[in-house]
Amino acid sequence: MSLLSQIAYSGLRAAQIGLSTTGQNIANVNTPGFSRLTPNLVSLGGQGGPNVGGGVEVSGIRRIANDFQNRQLWRATTEQSYYSGSQQYLTALEGLMSGEGSSISVGLDRFFAALSEASPTPGSIALRQQVLAEAGNLAQRFNGLSSNLDAQLSALQEQRQTMVNEMNGLSRNIAELNRQIVEAQSVGGDTSALRDHRESLVKDLSRYAGVRVNESADGGLTVAFDSGQPLVAGSTAAQLSVSTNAAGEQVVELAFAGTRFPLDLSGIGGSLGGIQDVEFGQLRPKMQALHEMAGQMAQMVNDILVTGFDLAGNPGQPLFTYDPTSNTRLLSLNNLKPEQLAFSDTTGESGNNKVLLQLLDVRTRTVTVNGSQVGLNDAYTGLLGQVASASRQNQADLKSATTVVEQAQAQRDSTSAVSLDEEGVNLMTYQQAYQANMKVISTANELFDAMLAAF
Incomplete structure (x- = not known):
């Protein structure tokens, strides 16, 4: 149960950073010379034995500039x-x-x-x-x-x-x-x-x-x-x-x-x-x-x-x-x-x-x-x-x-410029990811409570 919660918490953190990045982009839509930002997401591997992985990590915030x-x-x-x-x-x-x-x-x-x-x-x-x-x-x-x-x-x-x-x-x-x-x-x-x-x-x-x-x-x-x-x-x-x-x-x-x-x-x-x-x-x-x-x-x-x-x-x-x-x-x-x-x-x-x-x-x-x-x-x-x-x-x-x-x-x-349409899609995507990870955390907690109740 702890692994499931760990994975969900990492997804929750990534979604939070994604939402913040999108918010920064939207806030600067009219800022001259602003280059939009996007989070770099990388998957985390598991530790030893057969496993499904360790969740996701934001390796950095990339500035989109050519x-x-x-x-x-x-x-x-x-x-x-x-x-x-x-x-x-x-x-x-x-x-x-x-x-x-x-x-x-x-x-x-x-x-x-x-x-x-x-x-x-x-x-x-x-x-x-x-x-x-x-x-x-x-x-x-x-x-x-x-x-x-x-x-x-x-x-x-x-x-x-x-x-x-x-x-x-x-x-x-x-x-x-x-x-x-x-x-x-x-x-x-x-x-x-x-x-x-x-x-x-x-x-x-x-x-x-x-x-x-x-x-x-x-x-x-x-x-x-x-x-x-x-x-x-x-x-x-x-x-x-x-x-x-x-x-x-x-x-x-x-x-x-x-x-x-x-x-x-x-x-x-x-x-x-x-x-x-x-x-x-x-x-x-x-x-x-x-x-x-x-x-x-x-x-x-x-x-x-x-x-x-x-x-x-x-x-x-x-x-x-x-x-x-x-x-x-x-x-x-x-x-x-x-x-x-x-x-x-x-x-x-x-x-x-x-x-x-x-x-x-x-x-x-x-x-x-x-x-x-x-x-x-x-x-x-x-x-x-x-x-x-x-x-x-x-x-x-x-x-x-x-x-x-x-x-x-x-x-x-x-x-490099901010597209409100694109950021609107990103906002919904990160929001859905945040809610889904919250659901995973809730499910993990329910399973853990059910296990405790069995004893």
Whole structure:
């Protein structure tokens, strides 16, 4: 009778653990990153002689997680974050450059239209005033667009600093969890919740950059960039820092185990790599292109005007001043009065428009922008087209990457996430097992009482 009770008590204990495990799963059905648990049951053998066995034992609680699926999800998250990080700036840049109020093409059209209107009557003060007004508006368009690009660049650099700070915090937390997991695992403690938390942190880290992850025999994780630089090794975390060089560009350095070296952000992936590529693939080249357009246009206009004469017969003066050191006032209008515009190529002829006609020809001249020779009016259209094309392609890539993330998440959840239907079945199964084992115990007790009553 004692053997029957022993077997039943072991089944009762296993059913209790199964019920508790199911309860834990159900309680965490909405917990992000939670991996469901299941008890490992093993049959116990009997001791000596013919026997039916010794019942059941729970050898451990298994955490249902698939390392390959987790890595797939992390890689997909890195890819999605790269395009997502890029798109916010590409969308803003495209909207800014295509806006009616900031378009350089519109400003050039209006400036040359004002010159064209003045060409039949170059001595008209009103038409000359209109030329000055449109020239000022054109300069303001250059300055406004350049200022907005500079503001975007500053926002991007602030975001990079924030990302680096976040990565440092995540790396430290992963290192601390490594320490806790190694300690708990060494004494046979439960590490399931710690591992769930650690995997969630690795996923968060993968949003900023592509990472490689390897687990050692003691349970600690080694995390490194795809390029090989270490981020976490055991309980030691790297420290990232951001500084600014003489060119105004940010430099990210990595310090690990007493060694400090610059980090190449090209191809690093994630949102950190996304904003890096936007900065040096879009923002800085477009700002440089604006400088090149403004400087060359101002030079062409000024070179023509200084060859002419104003209404008073005085030699012509430059109309624009270009400042290559400024991103907020790269182009300014000189303080000229309408009558000081030198439209004539001969002194004393107010109706002479020879120089003015030369100014109109500037519209068809070519300028060098980002190493290519293009027409002045086509230069800006080409820049806008580049941004629009990059934005459309990035949006398509982001859509594809989002689909991949959703698929990777679904695959991970199909293995590790809690299914209420499945847990409901488990709950009934363990409950029935518990009740059945209680019945076995009751039967064993009745048989034992009956045996005692026989004497």
